[in-house]
Amino acid sequence: MNRNYFKLIVIICASQMIRLGIATAEPMPASLVVTPKTVAVDTFFSGGKLSVSGDIPSADDVIIEVTGKDSKNLFDLKGKMGPFWMTRGKVHIDNVPGLYILLLPEGRDWGKKIKALGIGFSRLKSRMTTSGPQDIPPEIFKMFIKLKKFQSLYGELKDAVTYAPGSNDKKHFTAVLNLPSSIAQGDYTVRATTIANNDVGAVTTREFSVEEVGFIKFVNHMASDRRVLYGVSAVIIALLAGLIMGVVFKQSGGSH
Amino acid sequence: MHWNIYLPIAHASLSLPLVVGLGLVVGLLSGLFGVGGGFLMTPLLIMFGIPPTVAAASDSNQIVAASASGCFAHYRLGNVDFKMGIYLLIGGVVGGTGGVQLIKVLRQMGNADFLIKITYVLMLGFVGGYMFIESLQAMRKKKTVEYVQAEPKESLYARMTKRLPYQTNFTKSGIVLSPVVPLFLGVLVGVLAAIMGVGGGFIMVPVMVYLLRMPMHVVVGTSLFQVLFTCIDVTIMQAYSNRTVDFVLALLLLVGSTIGAQIGARLSAKIKDDQLKIYLAILVLLVMVKMLYGLVVPPHTLLAFHGGH
Structure with a gap:
């Protein structure tokens, strides 16, 4: 029984040594x-x-x-x-x-x-x-x-x-x-x-x-997961920007 | 420090001064001629590497700002016929909804993009050519002595419109007309605008001038009113259905376009009607030539991402 164990250990060791030998031949x-x-x-x-x-x-x-x-x-x-x-x-x-x-x-x-x-x-x-x-x-x-x-x-x-x-x-x-x-x-x-x-x-x-990251991630999240809110917000911001610009121009001299 | 900014939906980086500058130029045209500028801005954005679907949708968003700014400026000048604008808008919404269905059918049949482009070329060529010749003739006539002030012969179109029911006084435009006419024309422009993917300002302006016989300065303000509401509808629909509205791009464009629209509105008050028409005609013809060039010159690669223009 002990002899069989010994044979098995020898075989395993030999196979590992062969593997290591091949490995060292592989490109680094x-x-x-x-x-x-x-x-x-x-x-x-x-x-x-x-x-x-x-x-x-x-x-x-x-x-x-x-x-x-x-x-x-x-x-x-x-x-x-x-x-x-x-x-x-x-x-x-x-x-x-x-x-x-x-x-x-x-x-x-x-x-x-x-x-x-x-x-x-x-x-x-x-x-x-x-x-x-x-x-x-x-x-x-x-x-x-x-x-x-x-x-x-x-x-x-x-x-x-x-x-x-x-x-x-x-x-x-x-x-x-x-x-x-x-x-x-x-x-x-x-x-x-x-x-x-x-x-x-x-x-x-x-x-x-x-x-x-940051603002870019937030915008993409809104555009993907809150589509209606995103669309409506985009419209409201655009409307406000347009109207504010109109008021600013009026105050800066007017067009009449 | 670099001046580039990343556009989250377009997934592209563009120069900040370039985007604002583009907005300024197109806003100027918007305030000057009453066009949304989509027919000009969208191809320009595509040229700078923005995906076509994102370019068209984001442009609609910025037109909301430019047309709101321009419309407000024209309202203060007393140049908006709200009554006429609402009739045209109702027709436009109906036509636009029908047009969206039509474009779906066209896409299933294939080659919808070619059909869109050739429709552009034909429409722009016809509208631009007609406006150019008509304005040129009008300017020449004014230079010569008007020998005879004969009563102009009434056209078949004018006689037909007079026979229509519910004749209404459009005080701001100084015309009496059945609401059926602006409703019908609104539907036609709506269909065309949906097919061509634009607000329809550059078609609406000639329609108001030549078919509704409105004075040019009222046309500009009223057209902007109609374009404003069309683009609000398009922006929300595009954001919901296609996720193609790049808010950052639109925001940068509108910084330039709202300023440009104000300058344009002031300039338009200083330019004579015929001059204004001839400048718009030249602009429309230039865009037509550019689009035609794109159709006949071999593309740089014969492969294109599906869904592009």
Whole structure:
């Protein structure tokens, strides 16, 4: 009996040692710090700054992706009829994030490389699904990216990750992302992928959120949960503003 | 210090002086011509990145302030025919309600946005063109010696309206007319305003001038009275049904527009009727050209968010 226990302990120990051995052969993940944890959308919000930093082995590179949650989208497809451009149909584009910004490291042209590594817009393309009552044009993905880029919600930014020497055979990376003011409230993911020996290495992720605060939160709450009160208040304030302005102008000289 | 402000419903950040400046310009036009300015402000806001539905609804909210300010200024000048305004308003509400149902049917049929735009172009082209030519002719006539003051021939429209029942004296406008006429015209303008998503001031003004034969200065004040109530209705309905009224955006716009409306009302008292008409005609034609341009020039992307204009 004791012998069996001993065998079992030996097997467990051996399997753990093998696991540890494999683990040490795995690429080393990047240490990753994202600040702030919460981006506050206040009255004077005009976009936020997101700082991403960490350490990676000095021989590696790191590619950072900032993504929002997947969303379902309904779009109008435009086409020409006679001399006029008009809506020719509708298309659903699903399984694509609301925000996707890729931050590429300095000192190298990553265009073809990221495609080969399956990172960037090419990965989005493979995940995206479309449906609609009519034929969907083959260039739909390009059109979608163009629209999202126009809104500053999608982008591939070159030389956005900079390096500085670190300690213990490591280097320090830093990236600062200007989040667009049109960013939606919700949770977002920062994903740092190390590139070692021209191959995808370890992946580290961190979360951050975008939240409305103060007056902006109050207005949205009123507009969503107290709709009639919100509408009537908006009218009363507008009426008062108009009439007060009328009185002010009358007192400041009148129009007669 | 940066001058941007975040708009909570539009989810966009805009320059504070830009928004107030836009309000000022459109308020000036409102006080000057008696139009709500929605036909001008909404496309401008869309151009600056505000979602179309939010732009239209918030604009209605700010028009409440601008038209209240303008209406008050014109009331003090004695330029509001309340009796006529109420008849037009009743017709407008009935027509507007019918128009909302019509637009629902059009949307189900597809391509409603194109139909709205082409209706805009045709209406603006017709109204602007007619006003421009008519005002130009009137101005030329005044410059020449009036040889014969012949009694003008009564048109079929004038003869028909005279035959209608309940002929009433509209003292402020100096006309005798059956209330059936403003009620009917109010319905027509209401339908068009609902389809086109605007207060209807720029259609109402020519209707008052050419079909009701009201004097231009009374037209401006009375039109603002009608626009005011239409936009109160639209603001509450949009806030309740679609959650598209951005109060912060409307508030900033109205800071500019209420001042602009007062300046416009004073300017309008100093400008001759024919000049006022020709300026409005030019403005209407410019907006028409801009909209037509948008229909024939390829869009920057062939994909657009559903529900946009």
